[in-house]
Amino acid sequence: MTCRVLSISTLFPSAARPGFGLFVARQFEALAARGDVELELICPIARPLWPLSLLRAPSLEHFAQPTDKTAAFPVHYVPFNNVPAISTRWNPALIARAVLPLARRLHADRPFDLVDAQFFFPEGPAAARIAEELGLPLSITARGSDVHLWGQDRAARPQILAAAQQAAGMRAVSAALRADMIALGMPSDRIEVHYTGLDHSWFKPVPRGEAREAIAADAGLGISAGGPLFVAVGNLIPLKGQALAIEALLGLPKARLVIAGHGPESAALAMKAAELGVGNRVIFAGSVAPDKLALLLSAADAMVLPSEREGLANAWVEALACGTPIVIPDVGGAREVVCDPSAGRLAARNPAAIAGALAELLAHPPTQAAVAANAARFSWEANAAQIAAHYRRIAAG
Known part of the structure; x- marks a missing residue:
């Protein structure tokens, strides 16, 4: 049975930023190739409010083609209002407000089985709000600074911990990070360790x-x-x-x-x-x-x-x-x-x-x-298999 997943990630390649978040793209390409997970991804893009937008305007390429139809799965780029260095604590709410209308339409057209966040902050709290609105279970991935840095921020930490309590399952990219998540106050029984993947056809020894x-x-x-x-x-x-x-x-x-x-x-x-x-x-x-x-x-x-x-x-x-x-x-x-x-x-x-x-x-x-x-145990195929099993468990309740 195919598991249909709506994922939220602020890091993902685009025409304007082709090298941005390549590891997320590689992970999802391997996952989509399996055939048992159907992905749809929303990439929120910060858009500074006027008049800052005159100084720090994002590339129009993000929004000229709001949906990337060349990827192995649908990718939607959604702008959200942002005041650089000031509105960070509100970014999860700003992202959720910008993304929810599209998420509702996509879910109404073809229902999802779960909502997924690729980072704990700002995606985690934003995805938690979206999952709650759609009545779906939530998965969140922790990668490092999203826990180590924002987990110590007085405004971000309560949002992160609330999202963790709501999540049906969480993923950490190392056992050490899992231990740090538990120390922060996240429920240990819902955190799995999934190591990163690797494309061995690209990364291999040349004399x-x-x-x-x-x-x-x-x-x-x-x-x-x-x-x-x-x-x-x-x-x-x-x-x-x-x-x-x-x-x-x-x-x-x-x-x-x-x-x-x-x-x-x-x-x-x-x-x-x-x-x-x-x-x-x-x-x-x-x-x-x-x-x-x-x-x-x-x-x-x-x-x-x-x-x-x-x-x-x-x-x-x-x-x-x-x-x-x-x-x-x-x-x-x-x-x-x-x-x-x-x-x-x-x-x-x-x-x-x-x-x-x-x-x-x-x-x-x-x-x-x-x-x-030392790198033989890492592959995108192994990573995708773990994630697919993780999603199925969450979708099954």
Whole structure:
């Protein structure tokens, strides 16, 4: 029997933001391919109120085609009014108000079995309101900062906990995150651990020498083949800690760091690299397509990501699958991924510790095959099977 699901996610690719929320898209593509879950997704897009809209107008591409008919399942982009940095506490209510009319129409046309939120905040409380209005059970996924950051916010926390109490089932991306959810006050008997997926057809080892020659030949990346090479993959925001990786280069005089990602910290990170005198050893690659990213990861001696918080980062698993060990802090599900020395090192969030861990991997590099074996248990197919079973349990009551 097919389970029909209405999912709410503020992170999802679109014509205006093709690389935004790719992991949600990959997860749902694998789920839709199974045939036992019928998905329909609503992606709320923040639209600043006038006159801020004159300064921070979202791309009209979001709304010129409000429904993406090229995806494997229907995707609807719905604007909601927003005052940046001020209306955060009200965003769940603003999202629910904007989404409810469409949700009601879709449910009336072809009834859903449940409502799903892909993050605990702001989607969780918004989806809770929608589920209540439609008389449907609720599922919520926790990914990391949506619990660690917003769970400590005085305005967001009561909304998150109320949504958790309403939810018939919840998903955490790591056992460590599940424990944090329970400590926050969420019911333990309704929280399952579902590890992230991975596309092994994209992320697989390419012999390091061959990968380095390939990226050196790619003028768009601008990376030479020689010397130690590290990669940091993630959005350029303070949370991800790329500044610490840049400073760690002071203890690794011959090494280079490629920063793959985009975000508001780009200029500040470039300035920091210049101030430290390592600007010529830091390459800002911007957003890198998955096929090139896999090649870049295979070429690197290690992937370093000194995040302040994580649930279980896709970038960790993608690097391992390419045979590249990781250097990460002991946050979130780090110990569930770095559970063998071949996977890399856990390092404190300071430049000296990061440099020491990277130097150790340079001195005693594991084989790419040994590293890649740590990622064998992750796949989008396994992830989709878990989610489909989760949805069926909730729909069955």
